[in-house]
Amino acid sequence: MKRTLPLIIVFGCGTFMLVTFFIPIKWVQNAAQTLQTWYLGVIAFFVFVGVLNLVRLNVEKIRKQRRDWQYSIILLGFLFIMMAAGFIGGPDGGLFQYLFRNFQIPLSATMFSLLAFFVASAAFRAFRARNAEATLLLVAAVLVMIGRVPVGYWIWHGFPDLVEWLMKVPNIAAKRGIIFGIDLGLISMALRVILGIERSYLGGGKE
Amino acid sequence: MLLILLLLVKGIDINAFDTPNDDGSSITITWKTDEMAGSFEILRSSDTEQGFQTICEVDAGDSEYLDTAIQTGKQYFYKVKARSVDKEIVSDAVGPVKSKASIFNTDRLNVLAGIMVLFASIIFYLIVARKGKKLYIRKIPALTAMEEAIGRATEMGKPVLYVPGIGDIDDPQTIASMSILSNVAEKTAEYGTPLYVPTCRAMAMSMAQQVVKESATRVGNPGWFNADNIRYLTDDQFGYVSGVDGVMLREMPATNFYLGTFYAESLILAETGHSTGAIQIAGTAMPDQLPFFVAACDYTLLGEELYAASAYLSQEPVQLGSLKGQDLGKLIFIFVIVIGVITRLFGTEFFYNLFTVVH
Numbered sequence: 001m002k003r004t005l006p007l008i009i010v011f012g013c014g015t016f017m018l019v020t021f022f023i024p025i026k027w028v029q030n031a032a033q034t035l036q037t038w039y040l041g042v043i044a045f046f047v048f049v050g051v052l053n054l055v056r057l058n059v060e061k062i063r064k065q066r067r068d069w070q071y072s073i074i075l076l077g078f079l080f081i082m083m084a085a086g087f088i089g090g091p092d093g094g095l096f097q098y099l100f101r102n103f104q105i106p107l108s109a110t111m112f113s114l115l116a117f118f119v120a121s122a123a124f125r126a127f128r129a130r131n132a133e134a135t136l137l138l139v140a141a142v143l144v145m146i147g148r149v150p151v152g153y154w155i156w157h158g159f160p161d162l163v164e165w166l167m168k169v170p171n172i173a174a175k176r177g178i179i180f181g182i183d184l185g186l187i188s189m190a191l192r193v194i195l196g197i198e199r200s201y202l203g204g205g206k207e
Numbered sequence: 208m209l210l211i212l213l214l215l216v217k218g219i220d221i222n223a224f225d226t227p228n229d230d231g232s233s234i235t236i237t238w239k240t241d242e243m244a245g246s247f248e249i250l251r252s253s254d255t256e257q258g259f260q261t262i263c264e265v266d267a268g269d270s271e272y273l274d275t276a277i278q279t280g281k282q283y284f285y286k287v288k289a290r291s292v293d294k295e296i297v298s299d300a301v302g303p304v305k306s307k308a309s310i311f312n313t314d315r316l317n318v319l320a321g322i323m324v325l326f327a328s329i330i331f332y333l334i335v336a337r338k339g340k341k342l343y344i345r346k347i348p349a350l351t352a353m354e355e356a357i358g359r360a361t362e363m364g365k366p367v368l369y370v371p372g373i374g375d376i377d378d379p380q381t382i383a384s385m386s387i388l389s390n391v392a393e394k395t396a397e398y399g400t401p402l403y404v405p406t407c408r409a410m411a412m413s414m415a416q417q418v419v420k421e422s423a424t425r426v427g428n429p430g431w432f433n434a435d436n437i438r439y440l441t442d443d444q445f446g447y448v449s450g451v452d453g454v455m456l457r458e459m460p461a462t463n464f465y466l467g468t469f470y471a472e473s474l475i476l477a478e479t480g481h482s483t484g485a486i487q488i489a490g491t492a493m494p495d496q497l498p499f500f501v502a503a504c505d506y507t508l509l510g511e512e513l514y515a516a517s518a519y520l521s522q523e524p525v526q527l528g529s530l531k532g533q534d535l536g537k538l539i540f541i542f543v544i545v546i547g548v549i550t551r552l553f554g555t556e557f558f559y560n561l562f563t564v565v566h
Contacts, residue, residue, distance in 0.1 A: 023312070029230055188536070189515075200390070
């Protein structure tokens, strides 16, 4: 029963949501909308589960003075300050917005900016001409890089057009092939889940 | 513009009808006129004897209006008034028109046909698999390398890190990732290797805990399961990246799995993992992130392989049958695409129109 009930729910909800794609009748659409709203409700509940998990693990870390336990104090401190600022002034309140703009955004931007360096280091490894495919990749990448900067146009007026062709024809063709496979794989997996063939996301195993 | 406005309007052909394939909540009004007007007004009445009221004004270039402010089943009459600077011309009234809910959206018939073809091919191979016929599935190097990668971590006495992406459990990639996690957890539990699963969504954490716990129980090592190793970090994208990078640098896992939905964080994670010397296996159905994983990881599951992974790893005949069915479906669709290309090259639109975009 522990496994059968979730499978019945998955089959019922999955089939119903699939059917609603083809049936425009209002009550059917409303029912589908209601199901999605329930999901939002479940998400809201799980925010508390997540915060509880975060607090429990970090309090334990501080209590047992595990390695780098000092960082947990900072984490919990800011977690509660942000929560308090949100509860007192609301999400548009001055303190919450101040903390968001002056702490969270710069920290996120810092992490994001690392990407520039990582692109360079990954490209350095990927663009080594070890075999024919890697050489092709290297040549295409060099052409695209040159064609996308003004000096490329200065070297040869045809570079930007060549790059446009590379991006719009071979690149898009390969991408569409991948997307086509992804979509079919997705439908196929959805059918496996709805039919109960795929059940490892429930912990796997047999009945 | 002034010239356009000064043009006289000759006459208007109006048509109003129940919008097809909707829930009965709209009526479509279309009109045609030989001359250009400055603007058009749409007039509506439920009883012609009580006169018409203007319900909206549309630009001169428009020739269609969707009236959604109606009651389903009630009858309406419509007129269109064309206006220029010095003249107005009103069409004849059309109606009565009643809106009615469609039972089936015929615009999506081609999607249904596509799903049925795929469904039929999967069922066909399921039956074949159940009869005991051995099915050949091509080797997927990333999946073949999984056991070896976990074995490496075990030999080195280091943990395994599994990153299920930043999607929630309504994301099919996260579901696929959880299915693969089940297999990874089985192996790590069997070898007694620590497994860390930091998640970006609380619901994904809960699901991952359940999946890992059941896997450990299944291989007879329930004591290995440690719920604290499957933890929620944050919903914030770059906060999550920062947290996972921290786990990599502190715990120095020997094997990293990145399987699920990834956006800009893909390369940050993969490059940090590479710097720690870990063997890395990635997989995502985000086409824009695949090149980053290919460049920075040892093995990558490309798009559909992510969805196929669980079935492949299970090696259960029924699951493999569903994969084979998917391949047959793909072959049929490729055949249809080739026919579409050929018929269009010969100027025939009929076949192409069967697959027009779904509204």
